[in-house]
Amino acid sequence: MSERESMPYDVVIVGAGPAGLSAAIRLKQRAEQAGAELSVCVLEKGSEVGAHILSGAVIDPRALDELIPDWRDSDCPLAETPVTQNHHWVLTAKRKFNLPHLWTPPFLHNKGTYTGSLGNLCRWLAGRAEALGVEIFPGFAAAEILFHEDGRVKGVATGDMGVARDGTHKPDWQPGLELHAKYTFFAEGVRGHLTKELIRTFDLAADSDPQVYGLGVKELWDIDPAKHVPGKVIHTQGWPLGDDANGGGWIYHQANGQVSIGFVTWLGYTNPYLSPFQEMQKWKTHPAIAELLAGGKRVSYGARAINDGGLQSIPKLVFPGGALIGCSAGFLNVPRIKGTHGAQKSAMMAADAAFEAIQAGREGDELSAYPAAFETSWLKKELSVVRNVVPLVKKFGDFMGSGLSGITMWLEHFGLKMPFTLHHHPDNETLWRKDLVKPPVYPKADGVLTFDRLSSVFLSNTNHEEDQPVHLTLRDPSIPIEHNLPLYDEPAQRYCPAGVYEVVGVEEGDPKFVINAQNCVHCKTCDIKDPTQNINWVVPEGGGGPNYPNM
Template sequence: MERESMEFDVVIVGAGPAGLSAACRLMQQANAAEQELTVCVVEKGSEVGAHILSGAVIESRALDELFPDWKERGAPLNTPVTEDELYLLKDGESAKKLPNALIPKTMHNEGNYIVSLGNVTRWLGEQAESLGVEIFPGFAASEVLYHDDGSVKGIATGDMGIGADGSEKDSYMPGMELHAKYTLFAEGCRGHLGKQLYSQFELDKDADAQHYGIGIKELWDIDPAKHKPGLVVHGSGWPLSGGTSGGFFLYHTDDNQVVVGLIVDLNYANPYISPFDEFQRLKHHPVLKQHLEGGKRVSYGARAIAKGGFNALPEMVFPGGLLIGCNAGTLNFAKIKGTHTAMKSGMLAAESVFAALQAGCTGGKKLDSFNTAFKDSWLYEELYRTRNFGPAMHKFGPFLGGAFNFIDQNIFGGKLPITLRDNHEDYAQMRPASEFTPIAYPKPDGVLSFDKLSSVFLSNTNHEEDQPCHLTLKDPSVPLAKNLPTYAEPAQRYCPAGVYEVVEDDAGQPSFQINAQNCVHCKTCDIKDPAQNIVWVTPEGTGGPNYPNM
């Protein structure tokens, strides 16, 4: 069957904070100008918010601009931050609580809100639809379409009903082409199509290497007597050691619930590191245990974050489209926040696109006006002022790096006349397993710590089993021929969902097994594989996790 096509003024890939903010801003302008505008948002999750995962403490700055009356509209920002705590964990039992005077200003959370970002996104989706945006959940954008002159024409959604062997099942339905004058790519961190656009247009040729972390998060119901709505706890140190860095978070949200998680920087060298097991071990520390003990874990998820910041920003515009939000890496790691920055990038993109359409542009043009608007915005200034935060931590470690960042942020306001660089790719930092000792992680107790499969169950992850594997290998021989002897095949450990296994047959011969059904779409494998042999592509629409209240 031939693919059908639909025409829109603007197509947006991804119904996250960036994509939906862009959609809302486009329609606000069109409605104010009484101009007809067709805007479509394509979302691979089963519903808006299904794949959204973040801590999350958010600033309302971008939301204040997009919907000044967001409180009256019922936006789910119900828990203002009331107290900040920051700890340095020395070992499995002891910790030092840092006074506020020694904490970089970027990590102060007065005026911010603890939220479920999934619920905030669902609310943004409602606002977009009320403004006239068409949202298509359950359809994965699988291909970028181009005009003959090389400019972006739109996207095509993936075919449905393809069997694992590539044959067409009875349920087969071809994908649809969505053409647009401008296409905005808001897929989130390490977007599948975004990667292709980086390569096609050399968007990152003048940028520093992007850096990533994997964030693992759980939602807990806790003892009401322990509940402190608005309490924000951050920390670093144990159990991460030996050059492995990161930090934890624990937030008291509403309804007697807390969210707890660990971010592990993906530039670690030890192939025996398992971020999932480090997180499970972390929860036994008294600083966290005191909040969780007696509670019940109700949800689990994982997601990579782009943390390279200002220095790693690519060129965001190209003929016919833009990269926005975490697809471009706009997260401010110094604040551990990316929602307000993603939203603002989407709003700026919307304003540039609408101005071009009003001027009669029929598409294909490169929107240089976006670059001007971006450089004149508070988003640019905020990211620029925190450009040294990540490189300082990578170069100097948590102690000296933290001291540098305190001076840079609290004394100089991010205006030190130097720019630190870190151009070492995360995957290339892994060293041979022969240089390390295997880590004997404690067995989960089923009370505070758990195994991967029971965790994946709580993420409500599901994929149609009879479909092509969306975790593709450039060379199927690499896992056993190269990664296993050199790195003890680290995919078994860096994946937080038990997707990758090395199993032996009765004769003791190993094979590399991919349990794609378990995949929570975190993209860690695409980032951390030392051979860069694993390529994450979009599975059939609606597949993946379905995060409630995350």
């Protein structure tokens, strides 16, 4: 008999990001409107709501307008900084060129959008959810999917607390808690470890392309007030990335004299010596960016993978007993660099489907009304317009690919739908052998403009209980040294933005692969980019990881 206690709910939601919280709010709104009772629980692995949330962020409020129409007239922190200017820079090593505004499709103009901290928006949404009666449990990581005997999802179980690194129980050991539900929503964000299991178990990706990803590395800076323009938004493309990689940067002037800056490197790059963290540091040395940051101070750091696959990589959204919502499914609009509105809209559609099913007395079936609603939604239409952008850029390179993408977006904007959809290939299959490439040259950290990874992780407030099982597991411990090191010089040393992975003892002729799991910022890059998919990210003890205050 299980030692775990269980708690029943109508709906259990895994993840208190914009999708999970929007689903919870929508469910309670529908229940209130119908005069019905509905119990909703949200589990959050971070120490508090928002602790693990990282985004640029420029947010399209379209879905928020549907969910909470009066949000602008409330205390919502997003309302502080509407976007006032929109710029697109094409960078060379020393110069920048402003792309004319009229060349870009209208939905890239950021009209009516807002910039600010997505973590703070989630904290505000959590308050609205709790006011409606949603139960939110931060610091409780969903570690296991529970199934009925007939294979339907029954709910989830949280991880045990107080387990030592060797698997034994410490004196403060407590078993996890089982949460049973009529429907369970998975809103874990990009590359959720339970979502991966669901996709395998129910073959949800059978009819979709593989998901592809980018890694966003972000810093928050206090800058000289004379240089700060609230609401000014800049995106960059080009330098420092070469022909073997794609991505771009952002600079968002937000509230309180701060700028959010960051750089996204698409994880389909080919050079095993490329470091997304170092690309971001190098990008800051561009004269236009260095001048903006001169005299400023870096106050926060973080990193997170994002979905780049778009429409063709969205898996089947439902399975018996639950649904995938938000970035667990992958609703990011890549050229807009916006996913919050898509995450919220998907959550609302899933919530409507679950509420109707529960009201009709159904339990644990497939919520077919959710994917049906997506098919006719503005969200699918938006993603359809941009579906070929990422494949075109990857196929034809940054400049020609961007030009072709712009043409297709303009044509689709005018109703001329492209008669084709290009496809994706997995990011872990793209690396070339180390003997076929030259390592990039990166600037040495100066501690003023550019930094090393360990000092950066310090600013993320990352903390894990050291005496716990390592949550970065290897399916075959021999692969890093026997396979990855001779072929790729073990790329985990460079693609990780937190210094988790090291190879030591090479000069002594006795190389060993070291995992510094306590540094992990939960970006999921290792789970995505490892060439043989040998690294499997699983959830650590609840409350562990970064503690982002304003990201």
